[in-house]
Amino acid sequence: MTNIKDLAKMAGVSVTTVSRVLNEHPYVSEKKRMAVLEAIKATNYHKNINAVHLSKGNTLLMGVVLPFTGHPYFASLLKGIARIALEHDYKLVLFQTDYLESRELDALLMLKEKQIDSLIICSRACSLATIEEHLHYGSIVLCENIKREQISTTFVNHYSVFFEALEYLYQKGHQKIGYCIGRRSGSSSKKREQAYKDFLVKYDLHFRPEYIMDNCLYVEDAEKIIKELKTMEVPPTALLVTNDQIAAGVVTCCHNEGIAIPDELAIIGFDNQPIAKMMNITTIDIPHEQMGENLFLQAVGEEISHTEVKVKLIERGTV
């Protein structure tokens, strides 16, 4: 395999000059430049990028940590990241964690070992302390509502979003409101739960633990939700659903089971995915792609910032 030294010999110049040509530095005479370019063409030369990485100390590789890629929420985030990464000549290294801390540690290790320049953690299982330990190896950005001095974040204020959704349902006459959630231990789920509890207190409503349904991650969990609803003596009249995909599943199930929407059960989804529009599901628009872009920019940028993204209730037919 040809290397820069060979080129130098062929073109009758120094390796420095070859490097200059390769990197389009000025201060190379046209004559030598041509000689080098010819040598490059003749040998079909290309850089060994690993040598470049070693030398420069960076790789233009950005790590992206997410639990699942198939999940529409993360897919949209990833799409946004990918689009802007392209513009900035970054490539993405994917860490699909399934919420296993060990996989996140893999990513942090790669940062430490300089294989990636920075890291976007879309959803986190490891502790903040662990992340902070790795901050000086490269920038790490998070997609959650926390404000540390050293860590940039882009987030949805799940507390207020959830609270507003609940208020909306209350205004529509609902007092028995349940919700389902992907992973109750997650940081945004906790904010939602807090909002839920505060809402109940505000309107002096009774707390029914069975109204919170955990582990609703996939379309197929919709069946589980409806089944559970049917076992309840006092079922909720409205449901906030993890996301639109699952909301679509719930709507379909209700259809199958003869539950009228919104009369017997009102539904609000999250994310404003195409399926929600198609099935006329009331939902909350969250600009995921834009969030992805922002995360990327924070990761490559110098300053620390905390960006709260704006969301919007989309009123449709399921409330």
Place this chain on the structure above:
Amino acid sequence: MTNIKDLAKMAGVSVTTVSRVLNEHPYVSEKKRMAVLEAIKATNYHKNINAVHLSKGNTLLMGVVLPFTGHPYFASLLKGIARIALEHDYKLVLFQTDYLESRELDALLMLKEKQIDSLIICSRACSLATIEEHLHYGSIVLCENIKREQISTTFVNHYSVFFEALEYLYQKGHQKIGYCIGRRSGSSSKKREQAYKDFLVKYDLHFRPEYIMDNCLYVEDAEKIIKELKTMEVPPTALLVTNDQIAAGVVTCCHNEGIAIPDELAIIGFDNQPIAKMMNITTIDIPHEQMGENLFLQAVGEEISHTEVKVKLIERGTV
């Protein structure tokens, strides 16, 4: 930043010995090993992985080229790849191409420059010749039904699958069958089209160009499909739909428009996604995750192979 040389000095050994300890080579005395380990602990040392890459000539990085990550078909493929990559200590570099050849060339360039060891191309826009030019830089595997000596492939026989689906519909009494497709110029689409034409010939059916609907990639394209159907003087009585997501959209639209399924319009989806089960859509099960795994194994393996995966018609309520 500490390096291996510093460690050697601290531990009073040679860099070779340090390297041996780091890589768990045998032939290091317990005493020296301990000394090195202590130095490592004291300095919080970690390898500069780029130096390792340069030295070893590989990166344990696998490129994955796909047009969109959000698309359920590619998401499943990716999921399969990710799972097995983890087992093999490989990390994935994602190339989201949007079917732009330039992005695929990016990936091929990374292979050439040794930043990735091998490349899985899930869907291709560039020419086979271009791919073949890059084969000696690392292995490249494809996810389509072609059989070149140098390129491993894992594929669905879209021709026979499509043909069988058409036969199934024919047996059910359908003679006016349309289909929609993601990207008509794609290689699998061409096989489907051939199957479609051969089917028409076999049963002496009339070819109606409007029965082939191109560019159906997302759920929201379902509306377009139904709209088009309604403009036809002789609309098809059955539709093979790109995938289950879109099929779900079509079913929903038909619902909205009062088109009875399967009586007025029969539907067959592809992929056997959860949504199809939920909505009771007849579909064709394609083991994407398994395909992903196989692609990965082919990419890291030595021999060239061509694997045809088995698919299965899942009879449900839309035919």
Place this chain on the structure above:
DNA sequence: ATAAAATATGAAACGCGTTTCAGAGCAAGA
């Protein structure tokens, strides 16, 4: 007891592009 094999260790070469530094040549401004 002696040859053969295994264990242990380090110097040096290797992978390869980038960057700093020193210096030469030449033109523009004082």
Place this chain on the structure above:
DNA sequence: TCTTGCTCTGAAACGCGTTTCATATTTTAT
């Protein structure tokens, strides 16, 4: 004319871990 200040060039150092080779010391086998 002399001083700046560009333009152009290359030697050498740098980033850093791996691997080969030569050598020395022990063990094991015969």
